[in-house]
Amino acid sequence: MKILVTGGCGFIGSNFILYMLKKYPDYSIINLDKLTYAANKENLSSVEKDPRYKFIKGDICDKELVDSLVKEVDAIVHFAAESHVDRSILHADEFIKTNVLGTQILLDAALRNNKKRFHHVSTDEVFGALGKEGKFSEKTPYDPHSPYSASKASSDHLVRAYYDTFNLPITISNCSNNYGPYQFPEKLIPLFVTNLIEGKKVPVYGEGLNVRDWIHVHDHNEGVDLILHKGKLGETYCLGGDAEMTNIAITNMLLSEFDYGNEMIEHVEDRKGHDFRYAIDFSKISKELGWQPKHNFSSGLKETIQWYKDNESWWKPLKERVIKEVTKKQ
16 A cells, blocks of 8 residues: 555654554555644655655645545555644634645545545544543534634544545544654653753643643554554544543652752643643544554653653754744744
8 A cells, every 4th residue: 555644744643653564564654744844854854765765845735746646656644733732723724725735625625536535634632622521422412612722623524524425435533632752842751851851840721720631643643554454434432531530640750750849840820722631532443353452551651751861952953943933923
């Protein structure tokens, strides 16, 4: 199989490419990535000379480029997205363009070229927020609360519409919060870990009582692999890590790993429209495809901390770039 992966230099996409090339010796991958601020070609330095891997710098909104690449492949796995909620509050237009228009351009190219599978990677944030009880499932109504989640919800609806209207062979996955190696250091876990490595305080929104369900990126990508090969066309599958944690609980786990106390916590103003709780019911993919998350959160977090300790040369330049960018906008 030859696969076009969009956003393959990002956190989840690059891990997916490494996973697929290792698992399937006869597969080849074209990686289309715009190389925006959160992308990093170095994530894939170990395979850049592999004849089965090809990198193309480009935008999913470039119709001609997208069409030429889609013609070469059997399937498309669509990771590319603007994904940071805080940035979407400041610059919603970028999220609409990439996440909605870019998805539509990819869908049109897949349709024109009679592709046998289009897999769309989405998020649990499209469902809005949960109270103290219940979990998101494939039947949960959409209720996005940020420009980011609204743009992802729009793209999900577009993907389903191309199945219903044109019978394009699609599948969708909605996952919970990912963590693991190569995650851009503005997200919660890598931001806190790298701050603590540098002896800096960690910024906790409000009282840190918001709850998220955490999934290791390797578990997520095993799920995407299964859906790509065995998922039913037109279906959505929810992927979760069975690891609900408040932000303050994660913060305390990290502080403990670094032998710090509450003196390293800086409480900051809560995010606008901050959803209280996310949790995923992944029983559908478990029953249909036999998928289960393999990583225990506690041990997975320790492994992730160690990865960042061992790879300062990877994250330090990225973090410095973020700081410079924020400083320019102030």
